[in-house]
Amino acid sequence: MTSSVPWPDETPWPKLDTGTAHSSRVWNYLLGGKDNFAADRAAGDTIVRAFPDVVRIARLQRHFLAGAVRYLASRAGIRQFLDIGTGLPVDENTHGFAQQIAPQSRTVYVDNDAIVLVHARALLRSAPGGAIDYVEADVRDTKEILSQAGRTLDLGQPVAVIMLGILGQIPDTADPGAIVARLLDPLPRGSHLALADGTNTNLGLTEAVATYNQNAANPYHLRSPQQIAGFFGELRLLPPGVVSTSRWRPWRQDIGGGQRPADAVCGIGRKA
Numbered sequence: 006m007t008s009s010v011p012w013p014d015e016t017p018w019p020k021l022d023t024g025t026a027h028s029s030r031v032w033n034y035l036l037g038g039k040d041n042f043a044a045d046r047a048a049g050d051t052i053v054r055a056f057p058d059v060v061r062i063a064r065l066q067r068h069f070l071a072g073a074v075r076y077l078a079s080r081a082g083i084r085q086f087l088d089i090g091t092g093l094p095v096d097e098n099t100h101g102f103a104q105q106i107a108p109q110s111r112t113v114y115v116d117n118d119a120i121v122l123v124h125a126r127a128l129l130r131s132a133p134g135g136a137i138d139y140v141e142a143d144v145r146d147t148k149e150i151l152s153q154a155g156r157t158l159d160l161g162q163p164v165a166v167i168m169l170g171i172l173g174q175i176p177d178t179a180d181p182g183a184i185v186a187r188l189l190d191p192l193p194r195g196s197h198l199a200l201a202d203g204t205n206t207n208l209g210l211t212e213a214v215a216t217y218n219q220n221a222a223n224p225y226h227l228r229s230p231q232q233i234a235g236f237f238g239e240l241r242l243l244p245p246g247v248v249s250t251s252r253w254r255p256w257r258q259d260i261g262g263g264q265r266p267a268d269a270v271c272g273i274g275r276k277a
Contacts, residue, residue: 055213166189193276
């Protein structure tokens with residue numbers, strides 16, 4: 006296994022803000038990871054006390070990531086992945102799922118949390134023949150993301166853009182739909198978007214997120230399933246469309262809770 010993340014040794018390590026909860030670290034905590042701090046654990050515990058099913062939502066999103074990337078690499082023939090808002094994995098991540106199918110797959114991760122950068126520097130390893138890179142950028146800065154991703158990806162060939170839980174961190178005033186469009190518009194036909202986000206379909210979750218937002222560095226914005234589906238714009242939705250994360254690919258029976266709906270939706274769209 007070889008690393009393909011080219012950081013010079015003299016590049017300074019980022020300063021971590023450990024006193025304020027950050028979404029990527031809270032999510033890591035909910036998934037049972039260890040890359041988090043006391044503020045993140047306290048925020049996570051607050052959400053769990055108010056809405057225990059949030060742990061299931063987090064796990065379902067991880068199952069969707071694995072299934073979506075494997076589907077895109079196998080059935081859609083995608084060999085390039087742009088994972089925006091990657092967060093902190095607790096096991097396998099996008100490049101690993103893709104390279105299980107096609108070792109030559111190339112993945113670029115994008116995040117703006119300092120601890121994610123530290124994690125990427127230390128742990129990201131590619132299979133021989135593939136490649137991995139990391140871009141430190143805000144999801145709103147689409148021009149910078151695409152410019153930096155172009156160091157590793159051939160943006161003239163189809164790319165799968167992965168956006169799990171990231172658009173919920175963007176307020177309506179920043180027009181998340183326009184952000185998606187700016188990312189997908191320059192990409193060629195055959196590119197895909199895999200997207201998942203939490204929904205405002207449960208009062209308990211809505212109240213828990215409101216409490217979390219009071220002390221979070223990145224407030225989360227729950228939306229209706231219809232609003233989230235609208236982010237796909239004119240992309241052609243692949244079956245089964247935008248559905249509860251517990252019901253995507255219903256032949257999967259290994260997820261706790263069976264087919265009970267979760268207060269989060271997901272889907273994959275293809276650029277025709």
